[in-house]
Amino acid sequence: MQDTRDALEQRQIPIYFAAVALAAAAAWALPGTGVLERAINPALALMLYVTFLQVPVAELRRAFGQVRFLAALMAANFIVVPLLVWALLQFLPAAPLLRLGALLVMLAPCIDYVVTFSHLGRADARLLLAATPALLIAQMLALPGYLGLFLGDDAARLVQAGPFLHAFVWLIAVPLALAAATQLWAARSRRAASASAWLGLLPVPATALVLFVVIASVLPQLGPATHAAWSVVPVYAAFAVAAPVLGWLVARAFRLPAASGRAVAFSAGTRNSLVVLPLALAVPGAIPVLPAVIVTQTLVELLAELAYVRVIALWGRDPPAGQ
Numbered sequence: 001m002q003d004t005r006d007a008l009e010q011r012q013i014p015i016y017f018a019a020v021a022l023a024a025a026a027a028w029a030l031p032g033t034g035v036l037e038r039a040i041n042p043a044l045a046l047m048l049y050v051t052f053l054q055v056p057v058a059e060l061r062r063a064f065g066q067v068r069f070l071a072a073l074m075a076a077n078f079i080v081v082p083l084l085v086w087a088l089l090q091f092l093p094a095a096p097l098l099r100l101g102a103l104l105v106m107l108a109p110c111i112d113y114v115v116t117f118s119h120l121g122r123a124d125a126r127l128l129l130a131a132t133p134a135l136l137i138a139q140m141l142a143l144p145g146y147l148g149l150f151l152g153d154d155a156a157r158l159v160q161a162g163p164f165l166h167a168f169v170w171l172i173a174v175p176l177a178l179a180a181a182t183q184l185w186a187a188r189s190r191r192a193a194s195a196s197a198w199l200g201l202l203p204v205p206a207t208a209l210v211l212f213v214v215i216a217s218v219l220p221q222l223g224p225a226t227h228a229a230w231s232v233v234p235v236y237a238a239f240a241v242a243a244p245v246l247g248w249l250v251a252r253a254f255r256l257p258a259a260s261g262r263a264v265a266f267s268a269g270t271r272n273s274l275v276v277l278p279l280a281l282a283v284p285g286a287i288p289v290l291p292a293v294i295v296t297q298t299l300v301e302l303l304a305e306l307a308y309v310r311v312i313a314l315w316g317r318d319p320p321a322g323q
Helices: 002-010 012-029 033-052 057-065 067-089 096-106 113-120 125-151 153-158 161-186 190-199 203-221 225-253 258-269 273-281 289-314
Strands: none
Touching: 002 012, 002 113, 002 203, 012 203, 012 289, 033 161, 033 203, 033 273, 057 067, 057 161, 067 096, 067 125, 067 225, 067 258, 096 125, 096 153, 096 225, 096 273, 096 289, 113 125, 113 258, 113 289, 125 153, 125 161, 125 258, 125 273, 161 190, 161 273, 203 273, 203 289, 225 258, 225 289, 258 289, 273 289
C-alpha cells in the first residue's frame, strides 16, 4: 500500500495535468458539463478531508518545539511573502474580483503536496509536515486581515461574512475535525488504522477529481474570465521565482540548517490554491473569474515545482554523513 501511495505522490504532476486535459476535452466535446458545478463542493469536501487526514494534528506540539524553524516559517509566509504579494499586486488589473482571487491564493501557504515536493527537493519534509497544522491555523486567522489591508472597501463588499463563514465551517473546519477524529480513532483501533491507511491513497486522486470537476464546469462559462486567467500568469510566474528565494534568505537569517532552510523555501513558493477555493466560491458572482484565477495559479505552480525539486535541492550544504 505504501508503494502505491509513493507512486501516486511521485507522479502527481502528470496525473493532475491529465485530469485538466481530460476535463478540457470533456467540456469541448460534451454539452452540459456546466452542471458539474453542483459537484464542486462535495468534491472539495472529500479532497480536504483526505488531505487533512495527512496533516498530523498530534504533531502540533512537536512543531511548536522547533521554535527557530517555526519562527522562520511564519516570518517567511506571513511577513515577507505578503510584502512580495503587495508589490506584485501593482501589476494586476484594478479588477476587485480578480485581485481577490490572486490574493487568496498567494497569501495562503500550502499544507498538502508541498511536503512531497520538499522531500523530493532534499528538504526536511518531516519538520514541514509537523508544522502544517500551525500553517493552516495561521493562514485562516491572517487572511481576513490581509484581504482588508490589500483590498480596502472592496474586501467588505466581496467577502460577505455569512457565505464565507458557511464555506469555512462546512468545507474546512468540518473536514479538519473529521480528519482529527479519524486520526485519534486510528491511534486506538487497528481496524480504524487500516481504514485510515486506505484513505491515505486518496489525496492525489481526490485532488485530480477536484481539478476535473472545476475545469469541466467552469470552462463552458469561461468567456469573460479568459482574459483574467491570462493576466495573472506573469504575476504568478514572478511569484514562483521570487518567493522561494525570499524564503531561503529568511531561513539563512535564522541560521537554519540547509535541509530546514530548503523546507522554508518550498513553503514560501508553494500555495494553498485548492484549500482556499471553497472560500473563493462563497463570494457572490465568483464563477467563472475566481476559479479561473485560482486554478491558473495551480497550473503555474505545478510547472514551477518541477524546477524546485531540482534547483532548491542544490541550495546550501548538508552536514557530512554521521554528523
